[in-house]
Amino acid sequence: MNQPEALYRLQEVELEIMRTQQRLKQIADTLANDETVQQAQNQVTAAQNQLNPLKSRLRELEHEIQTNESKTRTTEQQLYSGTVKNTKEMQDMQQEIEALKRWHGELETSLLETMMSTEEAETVLQQKEADLSAVLDTRGDEHRVLLQEQAELQAQLSAAKERRQQALKEVNPENLEIYVTMKPRKNYQPVAIMQGNTCSVCGVAQNVAIEREVRRGTQLVNCSNCQRILVTI
CATH class of the missing domain: 1.10.287.1490 (Helix Hairpins)
Structure with missing residues (x-):
C-alpha cells in the first residue's frame, strides 16, 4: 500500500x-x-x-x-x-x-x-x-x-x-504530520480521490503531470486547486 x-x-x-x-x-x-x-x-x-x-x-x-x-x-x-x-x-x-x-x-x-x-x-x-x-x-x-x-x-x-x-x-511520521496539519483546514478531509483526472472534492481537472504522479503513488501530490492530497483507488 x-x-x-x-x-x-x-x-x-x-x-x-x-x-x-x-x-x-x-x-x-x-x-x-x-x-x-x-x-x-x-x-x-x-x-x-x-x-x-x-x-x-x-x-x-x-x-x-x-x-x-x-x-x-x-x-x-x-x-x-x-x-x-x-x-x-x-x-x-x-x-x-x-x-x-x-x-x-x-x-x-x-x-x-x-x-x-x-x-x-x-x-x-x-x-x-x-x-x-x-x-x-x-x-x-x-x-x-x-x-x-x-x-x-x-x-x-x-x-x-x-x-x-x-x-x-x-503511515510514516512525516506524512502523518502533513495530514494532521491539513485536517482542520480541509474540513477533516485532506485526502481526495482523483476520478479520471478530476479532484472528487473541488471538481477541478488536473494537468497531465499531476495526473501521472498521482497514478504512480510514490509521493504525496496535491490538487492544483484545493491542495488536497490526491489518490487513485
Whole structure:
C-alpha cells in the first residue's frame, strides 16, 4: 500500500469515527432529555458496575484455589514420595501443607461469600433492567430503538478505533504530520480521490503531470486547486 492510499484509509476510518461519535451524542442528548429513562438507565449502569468487580473477584478466587490445590498436591507428593530424608525439611514441608490447607479454607469461605454477593448483585441488575424495560414500555418504542442503536454504535466505534490504530501503522511520521496539519483546514478531509483526472472534492481537472504522479503513488501530490492530497483507488 502506498502512502496516499494509507492516508486515504486513515481518513476514511477517522471520518467514520467522527460520524459515529456525532450520532452517539445525538442519541445521548435525546435520552438525557427524559429524566425518568435516564434515572432507570443510571441504575442499570450502577448495578452493572457493582456486579462486574464481583465477577472478576470470583474468577480470581477460583484461580487462587486451583493454584493452592496444585501446590498442596505437589508438596504432599514430595513429602510422601520418600525422596526427602532430612527431618527439618520434612517438618517444613508438613507445616507448608498445613498452611496451604488453612489458606484453602479461607479461600473457600471467600469464594462462597463472593458467590452469594454475586448472586445478589445479579438479582439487583435483573430487577433494574426490568425497571428500565418497564419505563421504556411507557415511552414507546422510540427509546428502545435508540438504546439498541446506541449499543450497536458503541461496538462499531470500538472496532473503528482499533482499525484506526492499524491504519496509523501504515503511515510514516512525516506524512502523518502533513495530514494532521491539513485536517482542520480541509474540513477533516485532506485526502481526495482523483476520478479520471478530476479532484472528487473541488471538481477541478488536473494537468497531465499531476495526473501521472498521482497514478504512480510514490509521493504525496496535491490538487492544483484545493491542495488536497490526491489518490487513485
